[in-house]
Amino acid sequence: MAKILFANTMIFEGTNKDLVPGEVLVQGNRIQAVAGPGETLPREGCDVIDAGGATLMPGMVNTHCHLTYNNGTTVAELTALPVEEHVLLTMHNAKQALDMGFTAAVGAASAKPRLDIVIRNEINKGKIPGPRLLAGSPELTVTGGLADDNQLDAKHPSVSIICDGADEFRRVVRTMIREGVDLIKFNNSGDSFCYPRMAAYDNPMTEDEVAAICNTANNIGKRLAAHAHADSSVRQCMKYDVEFIFHASFATDETIEQLERVKHKHYVSPAIAARYNTTYEAKDWGITTDVAEMIGNKRELEKGIEVMTKMHKAGIKVLPFGDYGFAWLPQGTEARDLEHFVNLFGFSPWESLRAATAYGGEAWVGKSGEKMGRVAPGYLADILLVDGNPLLDLSLLQDRNALLAIMKDGQFHKPFQGRVAAGQSLAAE
Ligand SMILES: [Zn+2]
CATH class of the missing domain: 3.20.20.140 (Metal-dependent hydrolases)
Incomplete structure (x- = not known):
């Protein structure tokens, strides 16, 4: 089963007041593991995505x-x-x-x-x-x-x-x-x-x-x-x-x-x-x-x-x-x-x-009994990568260009193609 590892992310887990740096491993349609600040997850057999510091949050x-x-x-x-x-x-x-x-x-x-x-x-x-x-x-x-x-x-x-x-x-x-x-x-x-x-x-x-x-x-x-x-x-x-x-x-x-x-x-x-x-x-x-x-x-x-x-x-x-x-x-x-x-x-x-x-x-x-809506082990892999910190600017989530990646059930609906400053991506539209 394909494994995708999101590295270099700031995580909004679903219930936390501040973003936390970390890594997230997705296997199949679930989040398998989450690493906190200073920790890393094994890379073996993973497609590693360097998110460039983007925010990773639940869909x-x-x-x-x-x-x-x-x-x-x-x-x-x-x-x-x-x-x-x-x-x-x-x-x-x-x-x-x-x-x-x-x-x-x-x-x-x-x-x-x-x-x-x-x-x-x-x-x-x-x-x-x-x-x-x-x-x-x-x-x-x-x-x-x-x-x-x-x-x-x-x-x-x-x-x-x-x-x-x-x-x-x-x-x-x-x-x-x-x-x-x-x-x-x-x-x-x-x-x-x-x-x-x-x-x-x-x-x-x-x-x-x-x-x-x-x-x-x-x-x-x-x-x-x-x-x-x-x-x-x-x-x-x-x-x-x-x-x-x-x-x-x-x-x-x-x-x-x-x-x-x-x-x-x-x-x-x-x-x-x-x-x-x-x-x-x-x-x-x-x-x-x-x-x-x-x-x-x-x-x-x-x-x-x-x-x-x-x-x-x-x-x-x-x-x-x-x-x-x-x-x-x-x-x-x-x-x-x-x-x-x-x-x-x-x-x-x-x-x-x-x-x-x-x-x-x-x-x-x-x-x-299903688990959805958090970035935690065992939860369904419904994940967004956001270009910026939505806790500082909630309007980011109204901007389609700020959604760098969209994953539902472990599958990319919108694959990550690198982090672009919002202005640049708008100009590219
Ligand atoms: Zn109604």
Whole structure:
């Protein structure tokens, strides 16, 4: 089995505050050994890569990923895509995610039922490049919930599957599991994007509907994610073992305390760019800050900042990325979240990077016993070489040219071709 030894690197292990000089040995698809400062690993039988002092870190994990989104301005633009074009779009987005250093992703709702599934299968077969992918179902919603934009006399195609009552939800969850999803996504709160009919702090799902979705999925060992802005939504996530809690903007202090007690079981992804960018950077698409305020998006941002800051202090795992794929937060720019976490929630840069790697990896593998997201012996060899120190400048991770090498599962997606100063590599583009 080929052995690759990365020498002359500065290592971000996934959980450390400072970079540490060292060497890393990859054998097959795993990290076999790591040497610390002043130590060396045996070179015998290895391809040795002199990284020239570049940073070696775990691949990033996007735990709230919509590979099927098309950087449009409305859901109607997305549903207008025929399935053939949509498959190709998703395939291109998968490659771009890996190009940007994301070696794993959690499908947080697929815009058509089988898109995530077929793309995951092709990635797993090695036929197309992309991150390790957990295939998500479309978002399951109730009549009038987020992503049901129908009117009585005007039907609109939707990215969701609309159900009412426990029996309908059970049937749809089972159908999606039959088709091959890894994860069921449901909407147990409203959102500013369904203004004016339902606010983010309202929860349109009944207890028996949520129980039906979650028990059906949990019984078959499938995983769960919820669009859960409202306080009652977050409580339902705890009650029914929903690992991935999305948004959680309106969680009360009591709920945060409860979540702190079970924090080993849940991951919170606020998808804060869908609030920050929409409130402050979407005016070219007609969403001024005034519009964002009117529809409630700015309120979600403000509450989200307050709640995530508290959750982070309480040691609850708050994870970056999420909901990229709209015009004002396009696919490929996800790493900007690392800075949002520092600027908005008070994360240190290393905490932001820990959330993107060690915690993201832990979230992705779940209860499988697999090891992902750290540079440590036995972990999957998902590795980035970065031209510079991301702990001093997180924006490096938004720059494709600064990613000198990308390895997934022990294989180079982007081989190392030497260290070039960022300016030079940009000039060469
Ligand atoms: Zn989402």
